[in-house]
Amino acid sequence: MVDGVLATIIKSFVLVNVLMAFFAFMTWVERKLIGRFQVRYGPNRVGPFGLLQPIADLGKMLQKENMVPEGSRVKLYMVAPLIAMTCAIGAFGLMPFGGVATIPFVDYQFHLYIADTGVSLLVVAAIGSLGFYGLMIGGWASGSKYALLGGMRAIAQLVSYEVAFTLAVIGVIIQAGSLSFVAISDAQVPLWFIIPQFLGFLVFFVAAVAESNRPPFDLVEADGEVVAGYHTEYGGMRYAMFAAAEFINAITLSALGAVLFLGGPNGPFLPGPLWMLIKIGAFLFVLIWIRATLPRVRFDQLMKIGWKVLLPAATLNLLLTAVAVVYL
């Protein structure tokens, strides 16, 4: 089931670095695409096509003054971005990228996932919900009203959408009969779950956008109402960690969508990791597209969508799936 300790450490190291590079690249893609959606160029000064923009941004963030606001709880204030970042990366670590791969010449075989447990999906959900503590603690420890309100909004949003999110995912679990990502991907070999679970997929997608705090559900940092929300008082690298955690959460949820509904790393001709990359990229493109297109919802609309639309839809989907699996 799992490779040796050393192999796991090497794989984790590679995965974290690939993830961070992918994240940096995706911030460039996002800015470039939003530029195009708004009929402008986007970043094009640093390096060819502005490709070195993320590195320039990182340099800027690192040089900024390391300040702590007065009236904050210093230790918690410092540790909050770390919690958000750790949980974001940790949740991604369980994603499968294929079956068994062999290193040529030495004939060493290893799995293209770090771990495949019988409860992978639950572990991702658990780590993901722990990540919200970073936002809450950051908002509370800043000692600022706007930050606190942003943190509270994050919690209210999480609690409202996690219910529908989980119910939507349970449909997939019932059909695959497992919580393991490898088993779920393999259960979709002839037919991706997006087709029988289309209602579940819609609920999953909307809830995932809300859970990753992406527009149009980014009320947590609505600048007209709560300045910048939970990270109002953060600057420099700590702010960058919050921003990175948010984007990596979006990547993780895209990967989760790819595994649960688009067949995961399975696909013809291309190797597993490449298929995962294509599917994650497709999800992220839609997320960016939505961000460039839709205005932000109001908070009461957010709650209404979560409780009055998504929850009944997810319950209906669950019921239909259960009946179909038992009687068909």
Added chain:
Amino acid sequence: MGIVVFFLAAFLAIVSALAVVSQKNPFVSALGLLGNLVSLATLMLLLEAQFVAAAQVIVYAGAIMVMFLFVIAYVGPRGEIGPGTRKPWQVVLAVVAGLLVLIQIVLVVWTTDFGKPASVDEAFGGPGAVGQAFVTDYLLAFEGVSVILFMAAVAGVILGAGPRPKRLTTDQVMAKEGEAEARRRAASRAAIEAAREAEPGEVR
């Protein structure tokens, strides 16, 4: 490897449990409880109880503690409880309860035979095994708990909502506003009359 993780998690569990009762700020106490729950989940993982560990983190750490923190942050600091505010019977009760738990732990540890570790099969602790236990051997307890939780949820809604405001039709609302308007006018007329009587020359 397992031993190192065990002692680390056990140490964190004790430290965070102490933080829960020793911290003066309720927010920090709640964070201590959160740390305790996560440490306990790690210990459960070491015992092959994967499903219970994940469920503990999702349900308690991910949902219940979040609501605790939400309420604490929402209500705000209520002033710290200083020394001397405890009642004597509370102290006595706390000591007695603590001693009882201690005696229970000592008894259990004393009478347990730590021979060889239990052998479990592959499926143990997985979602399948737990689900099977829920709907076969422990069905009555499972359903009982669900009824209790449902009652708690309904009670929470009723208590939280408070007395229900009466719904008025549009006509009633308008009539009410009309009455209020008439009262306001009567009041202002009375005020003018009073002013006239007090200083007849000033008000025409």
